[in-house]
Amino acid sequence: MRFYQESAAMGGPAAGGQQPSGESNAMDSISNGPKPLDQLPRLARDTTAENPWPVSVVSQKYHDAVERWPGAWIEGQIVEINMRRASSGYITLRDSFEEISISVMGFRNFVALAKDFRQGDRVVVHGRPNIWVKATRLSFQADDIRRIGAGDLKAQIDELRKKLKGEGLFDADNKVELPEFPSCIGLICAPQARAEGDVITNVNLRWPAVSFKVIHAHVQGPQCPPDVIAAIQKLDADPDVDVIIVARGGGSFEDLIGFSDEGVVRATAACQTPIVSAVGHEDDWTLIDLASDLRASTPTDAAKKVVPDVHEQWQLIGGAIQEMRMRVSAGVDNEIRLIEGYASRPSLTQPQTMLEPHQRFIDQSRQQMHMGLTRIVDDAGLTIEKLQASLTALSPQSTLDRGYAVVQTADGHVLDEAGRVKAGDRLTLTLRKGAVVAKAESALPEG
Template identity: 75%
Template sequence: MQYGYQEANYGYGSAVATPSNAGAPKPLDQLPRLARDTTAENPWPVSVVSQKYHDAVERWPASWVEGQIVEINMRRSTSGYITLRDNTQDISMSVMGFRNFVAMAREFKQGERVVIHGKPEVWVKATRLSFIADDIRRVGAGDLKAQIDELRKKLKGEGLFDAENKIPLPEFPRCIGLICAPQARAEGDVITNVNLRWPAVDFVIEHVHVQGAQCPPEVVQAIRKLDDDPRVDVIIVARGGGSFEDLIGFSDENVVRATAACRKPIVSAIGHEDDWTLIDLAADLRASTPTDAAKKVVPDVREQWQLITNAWQRMNLRMDALVGNEQRLIEGYANRPSLTNPSTMLEPHQRLVDDAVQRMRYGLTRIIDDAGMTVEKLHASLTAMSPQATLNRGYAVVQTADGHVLDNAADASMGEQLSITLHHGTLLAEVKGQAGGNHIDTGD
């Protein structure tokens, strides 16, 4: 039987084992030909077993295989990988393809049901069985994916994913509830990164199964327990990466409902960036990885110190500027002429008063002058019309004893006493008679 390798490739020569070379490989003709001929003293080397597997599998014919895509990686143009799951049983297989297959498989997505044509092959160096594919065709959406999609639509219709139901995360949590697998890398990632960013945080950790049938009930119980714990401020549900079927427990309806009903904020950190589960939609915040969850749940102490330092510096600058402005204002007041020479404060008012007094004087002078001229005019008019002016011209005023002016000689009675007012002085007279025979006696 040919095994497809040469003796020199595996170090098997023609030398016979002796006490001096007891550790050297045996030649091929000394190895058992069949598996039933091997013994503990004369076994097959691993390389021989692996090559036998390879040769046996190589004789298998090519076939079409049906299943559901639970993981797909077609990022490289030269090779790609698919994890194909049985449609009804929990059995998966690895599928590998090269350039032509990658070009066909790029349009396929996780959860789709497909048929793949290829041939099994054993990689001798790791004795790993793979299905080398050369064709892929779509059958329809995978049953599991369809079930999850239907559940998503149902829960969305009930409002479990609505944004208004999301609870904001506390800015400075004091205690974090962590749900993860025991001794999982996700637990270390969360605790390490939280302690690096915000060392003052405490943890309450609930260990659960993160895949399999035990996963959903244990996760639900852990969520409710942490929700009732008064110490816990925020809850993180964390799990490392895995295939679609590994993460299926976090799309369980009970898990999603417990997450949506939780009174405390929940952060989901399931798998990697490309992975998704229904708990991500019900959680108050989704993190791409457990490390990302740690960064989103607590602030960075260095950033907070920097914020405090910047605020302190801005406050000092504003206080210095405020004090400086007040000092300059006080200096400005102190250097004002009104304080250095207070009399200058009165100067404009004094000038105003002086101007007012001057204007008042001018006004009063004009008023007095106008009044004087009026008085003079009235005096002249009065003087011109007064009896005195008549007397001044040589006339006299004759009055009877009772003060009436006598202007008709016929009105005088004989012997009546009269007073005669002249320009200078007054005369007393007695009527003796009228002109033409009568005369008035002045009585000296």
């Protein structure tokens, strides 16, 4: 920053320099030969037309400023490459999306790494900016180069995706449903990140009753995967956490590469607590999106998906109450109509009508029974009369009634032979009416 301010201050009124008093004064000052360094202006704003910096000083100051810049990984496509010399090599990289190029140079170790690369290859290069003082030319001095063409990071991630998919880590059967009304949300994000504010603010607007357990982690760079894995495992082990959100704002493909790490994906798939990925923007995709139980396009979208809207819930409750009242009222009205229908039936208004068919049945049964018994008695009377007539016809009384008598000996035996009677035997003669006791004078045998 200091270098930029100093460079911007070189010459001109905006730099605080003085207007040249005349071309001859400037030429006179310059034509006197090189000045000692201790007589040159220390800062760019101190230079004037009469006391300028030599090109060598400017170039050196550029070099010294650029040397303080940090190293970085850059990505692009090789449009020119020259690795013919073993001691040094040169590459021109073009941005993958914009018409912008940068010169890359390196020495022996870099040449050994880059000698097999060809024009058109996509690569990532590590190095730091450098100024070649001789020509005051800015270049990128590289010390490492890696291919991301046919076997680039995206291809490697795609291979990892196929591998993990084959293991079933992305199967829908492994997805866990989000709780409808979470009480505690675990949030993984960068410290002081906008994603944290987006999630918490939108969740509190929609469902104020929820609480948060926030774990700050690196969301890019080499420390990203272990931090995210540890945070997921810690929140998953917390019984208070109902759902986990992994949130990060947008960024380049390289910025988001940590969320496609195999360890992160496996930790996400193994998480028992429902987990939502909210990494990048809507068009950004990482492997954690496939392993998570739900993918949100942005952190704000994640907030909308993990909690309901309290206003919508109140409307649902109000609608449900109204529906219940209508159903209860309709049920009561229906029962009232049924009761009124029952009350108007003849069985209740004239209950005796229910007995009439039974009374008719009883009357008919009594009549039939009387008729049946009468026939039985009549039949029995006729039988008795017949039997009585038969008995009467066979009865000894009938014989007596015709004038005959029954003679019995003293021992009560009926006398039917005269030969069994001797003179002087006592005999009893039973007549139609009464009996006569007599003595036998003699017996006249048959013959």
